[in-house]
Amino acid sequence: MKKIILAAALAALSSPALAASTDAGKYQVVLGDCEGCHGKNLAGGVVLTTPFGKMVTPNITPDKDTGIGNYSAEDFRQAMKAGLAPGGKLLYPAMPYPSYARMSDGDVAALWGYLKTVKPVKNQVNVNQLRFPFNLRFAMRGWNMLFFAPAPYANNPAKSAAWNRGAYLVSGAGHCGACHTPKNAFGADKATALTGAALQGWFAPDLTSDAGAGLGSWSQADIVEYLQTGRNNRSMASGPMAEAVENSTSKMTDADLKAIAVYLKDLPASRGNGGGATGIEAQMKSGAVLYDISCAACHDRNGKGSLIFPPLAGNPTVRQVRADSIVRMVLAGGKGAATAKAPTGPGMPSFAWRLSDNQVADILTYVRNNWGNRAPAVSPETVGRIRSSLHGS
Numbered sequence: 001m002k003k004i005i006l007a008a009a010l011a012a013l014s015s016p017a018l019a020a021s022t023d024a025g026k027y028q029v030v031l032g033d034c035e036g037c038h039g040k041n042l043a044g045g046v047v048l049t050t051p052f053g054k055m056v057t058p059n060i061t062p063d064k065d066t067g068i069g070n071y072s073a074e075d076f077r078q079a080m081k082a083g084l085a086p087g088g089k090l091l092y093p094a095m096p097y098p099s100y101a102r103m104s105d106g107d108v109a110a111l112w113g114y115l116k117t118v119k120p121v122k123n124q125v126n127v128n129q130l131r132f133p134f135n136l137r138f139a140m141r142g143w144n145m146l147f148f149a150p151a152p153y154a155n156n157p158a159k160s161a162a163w164n165r166g167a168y169l170v171s172g173a174g175h176c177g178a179c180h181t182p183k184n185a186f187g188a189d190k191a192t193a194l195t196g197a198a199l200q201g202w203f204a205p206d207l208t209s210d211a212g213a214g215l216g217s218w219s220q221a222d223i224v225e226y227l228q229t230g231r232n233n234r235s236m237a238s239g240p241m242a243e244a245v246e247n248s249t250s251k252m253t254d255a256d257l258k259a260i261a262v263y264l265k266d267l268p269a270s271r272g273n274g275g276g277a278t279g280i281e282a283q284m285k286s287g288a289v290l291y292d293i294s295c296a297a298c299h300d301r302n303g304k305g306s307l308i309f310p311p312l313a314g315n316p317t318v319r320q321v322r323a324d325s326i327v328r329m330v331l332a333g334g335k336g337a338a339t340a341k342a343p344t345g346p347g348m349p350s351f352a353w354r355l356s357d358n359q360v361a362d363i364l365t366y367v368r369n370n371w372g373n374r375a376p377a378v379s380p381e382t383v384g385r386i387r388s389s390l391h392g393s
Ligand code: HEC
Pocket: 028, 029, 032, 033, 034, 035, 036, 037, 038, 048, 055, 056, 057, 058, 060, 068, 076, 079, 080, 085, 086, 090, 091, 092, 093, 094, 095, 096, 111, 127
């Protein structure tokens, strides 16, 4: 009798059903980009800079001493959907539980099934290195009361299945709003979802259909191509988005990327976070000359770019109200995402050693207000602020 049970159990272990459910859990890791924050082996130790100080991500491998090996399935569900770890420990929203709360219990259970099977790694992490008073974990109780209203994703019957899948991914596992939704002074989402937000020297652009700053002029295919390869003929992903593309969106299924595109294209246009600049004639003149010398070789005199260099004309990244991302790009340079479909990302050289704050401000003011672009002028002070933040990191 015993033997039979054992044989049945073994059969179950090697059955395609089990393999499929581990695969399903592994795919949830991709959708949620757990590796982006908890590291490739999920053993944590990745430093996250937040406006409130530093956090180092915990070890989420099944190691019993330093990881989450003592979690039950319910402990895991609570951490993902309520921001509550065992022992009543309130998690900080640097772990995107406000988004993961929208995941279905089935998807969370599949994710747990997979996490139990990854290699346990011993790695003790000191997670909370936030500044006073933010280091006081109990303060999260007030934060949760004010800003956290966990609600599982509710299907919208008036929309297509693809739209609903897209909305589920964007607002849930994909946690796109963690970067793209503007935040209030406490780091909580404002109501204007996905209309663009500054983060640590970058700007995550408006993803609504606004024609100026948003994705109004992008087709569904443009969005799919960008998320799959990190580039399209309108833009190129760099910084935090290049990482999100490499770890997460480039590994999503075609159907899921299409669903995200269907949903994003249906978002009503925000009123734009941009707006033109006035009184910038002197900056425009100086910027035009400097642009032709330093930038035109790759981005073209007409700002049209080429096959491997992104266009600056009509590029929403260039037109966001905050210029942080592009200032950083010019000072520090950048390397596009390397993905399975486009393995080597072309590079953008660093100009910090060559151009002064004034010169960078002039070039970017010109780029932001030429070839049909319109956006506020860039000041030398903004360039100086980002230059010193780069020294600090
Ligand atoms: C944007 C960064 C980020 C992403 C993405 C992220 N996490 Fe986290 N996670 C954190 C941080 C930071 C903490 C520590 C929070 C704290 O201690 O208050 C954390 C804590 C946790 C904990 C609690 C560990 C403990 O202390 O007991 C679990 C479990 C967890 N994450 C699982 C996941 C899973 C699974 C995914 C992918 C679906 C994921 N995380 C994605 C940043 C992230």
